[in-house]
Amino acid sequence: MTTHTLIATCAIGIESLLAEELRALGASDVRESRAAVSFSGTLEIAYRACLWSRLASRILLTLASFPAMTAEDLYAGVAAVDWEQHLSAKTTIAVDAVGRTPGITHSGFAALKVKDAVVDQVRERTGDRPSVDIESPDVRLNLRLHKGEGSLSIDLSGDPLHRRGYRAPGEQAEAPLKENLAAALLMRAGWPAIAEAGGSLFDPMCGSGTLLLEGALMAADRAPGLLRQRWGFEGWLGHDADVWHTVLDDADERAEAGMGAMPSIAGSDVDSSAIELARACVKRAGLGDSVVLDVRELGHTKPPAGAAPGLIITNPPYGVRLGSGEDLAGLYARLGERLVESFDGWIAAILTSEPDLARATKLRSHKSYSFMNGAVEVKLYLFELSARVVRAEVRPAPLGVSAGAEMFINRVRKNLRHLGKWARREGVTCWRVYDADLPEYAVAIDIYEGAGPDEGRRFAHIQEYAPPPSIDSGRAEERLAEIVAAAPELLGVAPEDVAVKVRKRQRGESQYERREDTLGTQIEVAEGGLRLLVNLHDYLDTGLFLDHRLTRQALREYSDGLRFLNLFGYTGAASVYAAAGGATHVTTADMSATYLNWARRNMALNGFAESNTVRFERVDVLSWMVDERKRIEVGHAQPYGLIFLDPPTFSNSKKMGERTFDVQRDHVELLRDTAALLAPGGVLVFSNNFRKFKLAFEELPELDIQNVTSVTIPPDFERNQKIHQCYEIRRKVQPDVGRG
Numbered sequence: 001m002t003t004h005t006l007i008a009t010c011a012i013g014i015e016s017l018l019a020e021e022l023r024a025l026g027a028s029d030v031r032e033s034r035a036a037v038s039f040s041g042t043l044e045i046a047y048r049a050c051l052w053s054r055l056a057s058r059i060l061l062t063l064a065s066f067p068a069m070t071a072e073d074l075y076a077g078v079a080a081v082d083w084e085q086h087l088s089a090k091t092t093i094a095v096d097a098v099g100r101t102p103g104i105t106h107s108g109f110a111a112l113k114v115k116d117a118v119v120d121q122v123r124e125r126t127g128d129r130p131s132v133d134i135e136s137p138d139v140r141l142n143l144r145l146h147k148g149e150g151s152l153s154i155d156l157s158g159d160p161l162h163r164r165g166y167r168a169p170g171e172q173a174e175a176p177l178k179e180n181l182a183a184a185l186l187m188r189a190g191w192p193a194i195a196e197a198g199g200s201l202f203d204p205m206c207g208s209g210t211l212l213l214e215g216a217l218m219a220a221d222r223a224p225g226l227l228r229q230r231w232g233f234e235g236w237l238g239h240d241a242d243v244w245h246t247v248l249d250d251a252d253e254r255a256e257a258g259m260g261a262m263p264s265i266a267g268s269d270v271d272s273s274a275i276e277l278a279r280a281c282v283k284r285a286g287l288g289d290s291v292v293l294d295v296r297e298l299g300h301t302k303p304p305a306g307a308a309p310g311l312i313i314t315n316p317p318y319g320v321r322l323g324s325g326e327d328l329a330g331l332y333a334r335l336g337e338r339l340v341e342s343f344d345g346w347i348a349a350i351l352t353s354e355p356d357l358a359r360a361t362k363l364r365s366h367k368s369y370s371f372m373n374g375a376v377e378v379k380l381y382l383f384e385l386s387a388r389v390v391r392a393e394v395r396p397a398p399l400g401v402s403a404g405a406e407m408f409i410n411r412v413r414k415n416l417r418h419l420g421k422w423a424r425r426e427g428v429t430c431w432r433v434y435d436a437d438l439p440e441y442a443v444a445i446d447i448y449e450g451a452g453p454d455e456g457r458r459f460a461h462i463q464e465y466a467p468p469p470s471i472d473s474g475r476a477e478e479r480l481a482e483i484v485a486a487a488p489e490l491l492g493v494a495p496e497d498v499a500v501k502v503r504k505r506q507r508g509e510s511q512y513e514r515r516e517d518t519l520g521t522q523i524e525v526a527e528g529g530l531r532l533l534v535n536l537h538d539y540l541d542t543g544l545f546l547d548h549r550l551t552r553q554a555l556r557e558y559s560d561g562l563r564f565l566n567l568f569g570y571t572g573a574a575s576v577y578a579a580a581g582g583a584t585h586v587t588t589a590d591m592s593a594t595y596l597n598w599a600r601r602n603m604a605l606n607g608f609a610e611s612n613t614v615r616f617e618r619v620d621v622l623s624w625m626v627d628e629r630k631r632i633e634v635g636h637a638q639p640y641g642l643i644f645l646d647p648p649t650f651s652n653s654k655k656m657g658e659r660t661f662d663v664q665r666d667h668v669e670l671l672r673d674t675a676a677l678l679a680p681g682g683v684l685v686f687s688n689n690f691r692k693f694k695l696a697f698e699e700l701p702e703l704d705i706q707n708v709t710s711v712t713i714p715p716d717f718e719r720n721q722k723i724h725q726c727y728e729i730r731r732k733v734q735p736d737v738g739r740g
Contacts, residue, residue: 138235165227199310209278336361562641572599
């Protein structure tokens with residue numbers, strides 16, 4: 001199928017989110033620019049972008065690019081297009097033009113020149129001419145002028161994509177949000193992952209319900225364009241109705257299935273007329289009774305009955321909608337009070353154009369994102385209304401300090417003195433300060449020094465290991481409370497920058513749980529002169545395995561001039577190191593879209609954007625390796641000079657079908673398949689963290705395997721020699737017995 005060059009336009013500030021969305025829809029060659037993202041894809045990908053993009057304003061299919069320094073250049077460039085492939089004399093057209101070049105400074109004049117070139121060619125060939133329909137054309141053309149160049153496209157969208165079809169013209173409350181901006185706010189606040197985990201959505205000042213409607217469409221897996229009655233591509237001669245109906249049928253099936261797993265979604269507002277508008281939109285959107293709406297003053301706001309903690313998101317109104325004459329600062333203060341009093345365990349996201357109003361809530365924001373709401377710059381502030389994860393379950397520490405707690409505090413102080421000197425000397429800013437040194441206080445404590453926008457902040461990450469059955473659970477909880485109470489002063493960390501988690505084994509043979517949640521609470525840290533994103537709250541793993549610090553450094557030293565492959569790539573930290581070390585190609589393979597998007601961010605943060613030499617493969621890694629070997633054997637792919645293999649201990653992911661993976665049981669086949677991807681002289685670095693792992697050397701006689709574990713465990717993990725095992729593996733050179 002033909003691959004087209006496409007452009008998705010968007011509001012300023014959401015380009016990176018749109019790029020991620022387009023990649024998830026199958027787009028390739030995705031590149032961000034101001035208020036737009038360019039990409040490549042088939043007509044099916046273009047249709048999916050039209051139907052499924054929650055963030056784009058328009059989807060444009062590029063027909064031609066040409067010099068446009070003058071009006072004559074512009075006319076010639078448009079006239080060079082074979083318009084018989086795209087429209088007929090009976091087709092009505094309209095032209096939108098944006099930008100300017102030195103010789104063309106008026107967009108209206110540029111649009112007129114495009115129209116003239118199209119009409120003249122069609123009239124010359126057919127004797128008749130297309131007519132112009134500004135309001136509702138069969139085909140809308142889009143001209144973009146920039147630095148002497150022109151780019152002409154078919155607008156596949158027709159009406160702007162934020163017009164979902166669930167809102168009648170004029171059916172909007174005061175201070176409206178465009179639907180695609182509302183979707184961007186929800187994504188930044190982490191709603192998709194919260195919804196998937198069963199969390200609730202609530203807006204205490206919902207107006208006509210845009211945030212709730214967009215949140216419901218996401219949670220129900222409903223394509224945002226499913227209700228639209230008209231599309232820009234329908235009057236275009238290049239339109240393929242069969243492909244479109246295939247895309248549409250798939251969306252219908254997903255929408256029907258998605259309604260069966262809707263979480264609690266609710267909102268309230270003091271304005272009864274706004275609530276009536278919102279209810280009409282919910283009904284028109286086909287969401288039934290899945291969105292509950294009430295007329296309620298802010299002072300009486302509370303979670304819906306039975307709603308699980310989740311996301312509160314709101315665009316607070318101006319005083320005219322309050323009906324009380326209350327000043328805005330007072331409104332925000334009251335909002336902050338209600339959130340603290342009634343929404344323990346929730347995440348709050350508040351949109352405002354005034355930082356002083358955000359501060360009036362008296363809540364401390366852990367993250368903020370900038371957007372443009374029309375011509376107004378606004379920020380979305382995120383607030384944690386509890387310590388999240390497990391911290392809210394921990395009882396307050398008892399008065400005084402027990403003898404055991406005193407021993408714990410003294411041990412941490414000793415480690416801080418000893419390891420702190422090492423960390424400062426080596427420039428290490430993310431390190432483990434305590435790892436169950438005292439069995440009764442079975443936690444691991446890591447320090448993360450912020451970098452970039454988080455520079456100057458210090459974070460602590462506390463993981464409690466699940467106590468054995470012989471330990472009284474109440475006493476274990478008290479000890480954890482003692483640790484949490486002592487941590488801020490002991491570690492020099494603000495209380496809100498302490499993350500606490502309990503590490504529990506799942507039932508059955510599953511590995512330690514990894515929660516696939518939002519990327520919205522990431523912080524930036526530095527390691528080895530590189531920048532990496534970690535998430536201390538939403539996962540049991542933070543996104544950076546600190547015990548692999550020396551292994552990553554070794555990969556950087558090995559990688560110069562080599563093709564590098566990162567299998568089970570997780571958040572791509574090893575890929576960042578290899579790229580920084582001079583790898584010619586870097587491929588990161590993982591089954592999780594969440595982790596691959598995280599890896600893309602880590603790579604881009606260090607200047608390694610996705611390209612022909614920087615690839616991300618969302619695949620079943622085990623199957624992909626077999627296919628990659630076949631591609632190498634027939635010359636369709638090249639072998640790798642350096643491979644990093646860090647598989648899970650156990651996996652029973654649904655994406656693997658009925659198969660399971662066990663690193664002890666399956667490592668021989670795994671290493672054999674991976675080594676087959678190596679170039680002559682190439683190196684495979686294999687690591688795993690199964691404490692009882694034993695490598696079957698005797699079953700792999702064709703490989704030269706060296707155990708390098710001892711030189712890959714850094715000083716802050718020397719107390720736990722079983723934190724991981726690491727091997728360097730090369731294929732043995734087979735003797736040439738055919739000559740002599």
